[in-house]
Amino acid sequence: DAKTTQPNSMESNEEEPVHLPCNHSTISGTDYIHWYRQLPSQGPEYVIHGLTSNVNNRMASLAIAEDRKSSTLILHRATLRDAAVYYCILRNAGNMLTFGGGTRLMVKP
Amino acid sequence: SQTIHQWPATLVQPVGSPLSLECTVEGTSNPNLYWYRQAAGRGLQLLFYSVGIGQISSEVPQNLSASRPQDRQFILSSKKLLLSDSGFYLCAWMWAANTEAFFGQGTRLTVV
Numbered sequence: 001d002a003k004t005t006q007p008n009s010m011e012s013n014e015e016e017p018v019h020l021p022c023n024h025s026t027i028s029g030t031d032y033i034h035w036y037r038q039l040p041s042q043g044p045e046y047v048i049h050g051l052t053s054n055v056n057n058r059m060a061s062l063a064i065a066e067d068r069k070s071s072t073l074i075l076h077r078a079t080l081r082d083a084a085v086y087y088c089i090l091r092n093a094g095n096m097l098t099f100g101g102g103t104r105l106m107v108k109p
Numbered sequence: 110s111q112t113i114h115q116w117p118a119t120l121v122q123p124v125g126s127p128l129s130l131e132c133t134v135e136g137t138s139n140p141n142l143y144w145y146r147q148a149a150g151r152g153l154q155l156l157f158y159s160v161g162i163g164q165i166s167s168e169v170p171q172n173l174s175a176s177r178p179q180d181r182q183f184i185l186s187s188k189k190l191l192l193s194d195s196g197f198y199l200c201a202w203m204w205a206a207n208t209e210a211f212f213g214q215g216t217r218l219t220v221v
Contacts, residue, residue, distance in 0.1 A: 096158070
């Protein structure tokens with residue numbers, strides 16, 4: 001799978017929006033952009049994924065750049081329970097599911 | 110609905126002892142299965158993945174092995190544990206690239 005680059009950590013205030021960036025300049029046309037998050041001492045959980053168009057679900061929104069070389073995960077109102085490590089991953093038809101370092105999101109009350 | 114079971118939740122084993130961690134999936138068939146390890150404060154390292162019964166791909170050479178004796182069963186093993194095998198082991202399953210992956214709750218292994 002192609003590589004992604006994310007900031008190591010970010011801080012947010014509770015009840016404010018959070019924009020988590022991800023760069024994936026080597027993305028191919030068939031790569032899906034997936035986001036997962038991992039709470040302390042738990043396995044990762046799925047957040048959202050998309051291919052070309054922006055996506056919304058109950059957890060978050062995914063904004064994908066027009067050239068698809070970057071994307072942003074948007075949490076509309078951060079809560080303390082959103083403090084986690086967020087992983088941006090590219091998935092294609094291959095069977096690999098490889099995680100990078102992720103972004104540690106800290107939410108301040 | 111699909112569920113993934115992983116056990117035990119915690120394990121303390123002496124150096125040189127064998128290891129067997131089991132992962133089973135319910136509610137689906139022919140899933141892709143994955144074993145990951147996460148050292149303390151680090152990211153997820155892909156160890157093995159399997160696209161079918163008896164088909165195992167290894168991503169990192171180490172003293173661990175994996176087997177898939179049944180469609181929905183994935184086993185991680187070691188004949189002799191090392192201190193460096195300590196970590197948080199996670200099993201996951203998924204289908205295609207445009208579907209989500211599901212993770213088990215993990216096994217925290219401490220080798221002493």
